[in-house]
Amino acid sequence: xxxxxxxxxxxxxxxxxxxxxxxxxxxxxxxxxxxxxxxxxxxxxxxxxxxxxxxxxxxxxxxxxxxxxxxxxxxxxxxxxxxxxxxxxxxxxxxxxxxxxxxxxxxxxxxxxxxxxxxxxxxxxxxxxxxxxxxxxxxxxxxxxxxxxxxxxxxxxxxxxxxxxxxxxxxxxxxxxxxxxxxxxxxxxxxxxxxxxxxxxxxxxxxxxxxxxxxxxxxxxxxxxxxxxxxxxxxxxxxxxxxxxxxxxxxxxxxxxxxxxxxxxxxxxxxxxxxxxxxxxxxxxx
Numbered sequence: 001x002x003x004x005x006x007x008x009x010x011x012x013x014x015x016x017x018x019x020x021x022x023x024x025x026x027x028x029x030x031x032x033x034x035x036x037x038x039x040x041x042x043x044x045x046x047x048x049x050x051x052x053x054x055x056x057x058x059x060x061x062x063x064x065x066x067x068x069x070x071x072x073x074x075x076x077x078x079x080x081x082x083x084x085x086x087x088x089x090x091x092x093x094x095x096x097x098x099x100x101x102x103x104x105x106x107x108x109x110x111x112x113x114x115x116x117x118x119x120x121x122x123x124x125x126x127x128x129x130x131x132x133x134x135x136x137x138x139x140x141x142x143x144x145x146x147x148x149x150x151x152x153x154x155x156x157x158x159x160x161x162x163x164x165x166x167x168x169x170x171x172x173x174x175x176x177x178x179x180x181x182x183x184x185x186x187x188x189x190x191x192x193x194x195x196x197x198x199x200x201x202x203x204x205x206x207x208x209x210x211x212x213x214x215x216x217x218x219x220x221x222x223x224x225x226x227x228x229x230x231x232x233x234x235x236x237x238x239x240x241x242x243x244x245x246x247x248x249x250x251x252x253x254x255x256x257x258x259x260x261x262x263x264x265x266x267x268x269x270x271x272x273x274x275x276x277x278x279x280x281x282x283x284x285x286x
Contacts (some may be wrong), residue, residue, distance in 0.1 A: 001094075003254050004109060005217055006121040008133040011095055015050070018093075026088055026150075028096045030108045031127075034192075036100075042142065042193040046137035048097065050128055053088045056104055056246070060111055069271035070192070070244035073187040079115055080154040088117070088152040097123035097130070101215050103207065103247045109266060110249035114161070122253060125216040160263035162239045166274055167265040171201025171286070174237035177230065177262075178202045178268045179251040180269065182241070187282030192243065195273040197280040199241070203230050204284070207247050210254040223258035232260055241265035241272075 006014070011027070018025040029051040031039035035198040045052040052061065059082040061071035074082075088094065094117055096108040105122045112120045123129060131137065140218035164168060170176045178185045178198050198204070209226055210217055217223070232238045238260055242248035245266040255262040265271075272278050 002119050002121060004122060004256055005124040005127040006095055007124055008135060012124060012135060014093060014095070018279050023093055023185055024089065025093045025095060026086060027051040028054045028086060028108060029098070029105045030054045030056060030060070030096050031098045031100070032104045032117055033100050042099070044139065044141050046139055047143065048127070049138040050137065050143055051149055054086065054108060056107065060107055066274040069267035071246055073111065073245070073266050076115060076154050076156050079111065080152065083152050083154060084150045085147065086150065088150040090152050092119070092152070094120045095123055096120065097127055099189040100206070101129040101211060106253045107246045110159060110252050111243065114159040115156060116151070116158045116223045117154070123216060132248070150238050160261065161265045162265040164267060164275065164278065165172035167199055167239060167241060170237055170239045171199055174239065175231045176202045177238065177250045177251055178204040179207050179240055179242040181206050186284050193270050193273040195280055197282040198269070199272055200279050201280040201286045202241070203286055205230055205251055207250040210250060212275060217254060217257060217258045220257050220259065223254050227255060227258055227260065234260065237263065239263040240266055241268040244268050
């Protein structure tokens with residue numbers, strides 16, 4: 001498995017090698033934020049040259065029943081069709097980025113890994129790292145529309161996942177981490193889902209703790225120290241969830257960098273909160 005992160009300068013080198021007949025590189029722009037501006041106009045205003053825009057709501061998720069959560073995983077058939085539209089072929093190197101501390105890029109990273117794409121990396125520091133390094137942006141939609149369709153074949157099950165029952169059990173037998181902001185974990189506020197609080201036994205691990213002041217991931221040693229302080233160890237299973245399964249992937253990537261193998265509860269709190277029979281805990285303790 002390749003390292004989950006790539007720097008802006010490393011991406012330039014990968015693209016240069018690809019342009020000279022080396023390993024093909026497909027760059028995916030996954031800009032999206034909860035309640036924020038639409039990603040496609042941002043892409044058209046400036047994106048990494050050659051990048052293809054990916055729509056999180058329609059391509060990296062599907063619409064389901066409330067008890068499935070707000071962003072259920074897409075079917076393998078639908079994601080494969082989308083990946084082929086993006087131009088993906090078997091063996092391609094895939095680099096994903098956003099402009100939101102890599103929160104949505106990590107969803108793409110995890111989902112593609114789950115569906116069997118082996119060489120997927122997140123641009124460390126997001127789009128701002130690219131521009132800060134002095135690299136140019138392209139404008140318009142040409143890169144998005146002039147794509148040669150790919151032939152990649154996907155299948156599910158290449159990364160571990162948790163159901164709601166699995167998450168409940170893991171909170172007792174291993175470590176279950178909640179990637180949301182602390183105030184949502186504690187139940188002080190819940191702007192979206194029908195109930196406030198957290199899964200009983202879960203431990204608060206906000207995604208902000210994975211990054212330095214520049215928005216880049218901490219190195220492996222510091223991430224390992226962070227998660228070990230939360231009770232994570234190689235001797236016990238670890239799982240992650242968030243509000244709707246998007247930002248949990250950020251903790252999943254950080255845990256992977258730290259040397260752990262996390263499972264992801266894709267339905268997350270939005271699925272749990274829509275199942276009235278599920279208990280809810282509030283406050284700062286599990």
